[in-house]
Amino acid sequence: MTDIYAYEKEPFRRRQEVEVLVIGRQGDHLYAVLDDTLLFPAGGGQPADRGRLSGAAATSGEVRVVDVQRVEGEVRHYLSGDLQLGPATLEVDWNRRFDHMQQHSAQHVLTAVALGRFGWKTTAFHLRPEVCDIELDVAALDGAQLRDLEEAVMEEVRAARQITARRVSQDDLASLPLRSRGLPAGHHGDVRLIEIEGLDLNNCGGTHLQSTAQIECIKLLASDSLRGGARLTWIAGRRVRHRLQEAEARHLQLRHLLSTGDGELVAVTELKLQQLKDSERQLARRLAELAELRLADLLRQPGPWVTAHYDEVDMAFLQRLSRGFLGAAEGRCLFLTASPGDGDHAFLLAQGEGSDIDLEAVGRRVAELLGGRGGGRQPMFQGKAPSLRRRDEAVAVLSGGDIDGICHPLAGQKVG
């Protein structure tokens, strides 16, 4: 087994012949320890690699490496399936690794420039699936500062500075101009240094590009205040192109939807939203007027049970009617149905004061007849049903009363 792994010595290598030395189980997870590995275990803000094992040890075909972690001094490769001891071919998920190298190397440049040119120290780094961020010990960053920082960082990308790694003893470390001297707790032995020629020297165990030019581009996206400092969100490398492509596709859709050019997208959207608000206010007023008219119709109906059906209204409309009804129709009951135009039909029963029906029992019977479901307590029971085909039967039940234990609303007698 090696002390210095392939991921450190050859970060651009994609495939390697290895020996499976140990198969173990950690909780529910099966893992393998190899004689060497080009898969990086998580560390220093850089997430773990993914990969696959094939060849003699993978008797049932390819086995995916779903995570890699350094545990108790060994590098554990967590597996998607069974593996045996013996020789195997290990491959790294290169797109993921290269993306991580671009983001991670970009962070070195950003951190070095933010400190060297502006005096802002990096206090945290997060490499996330969509965007990255660093936290800086500066209260806030305005637009001009962001532009200046981005320009300064991009100068270093264009300068194509060489990035190299080497190991030094902890004794030699004292005489070197390191950016920071923080070593992980319990660190012993040599220290690995990453140098960006003429820009930065720092200890780091991650994987890096060979030149700042391979970062391609660093785009600062936004900054916000966090923990008394400023959090700076950014992306680098391919992510810049992918994000621009996604933004362009979205703009194209919006241009078609709103029939306008990029320059007018915001103004046209604001106008449409204002029109929508105005329309919603108008609709609410018209619905309130309609409810008043319908309520007057309902109150004119004779009999203990008042029923009606409405198209293209929702449950909220039925509730509004029932609230008006209950305030004006003592001792009477209400059965309303509505078809909103799409989705399930709505039904509502309401029990006026002085009526002694068992509203819950009546509601359950109506829900059953309509093949729907509902609930509620006195004075309202409401529900949804896929069909109103048997609505007439429900009305017959209310007026005729064929349910055990249900009282007629006015008669106050058991019926059925």
Ligand SMILES: [Zn+2]
């Ligand atoms: Zn690094």
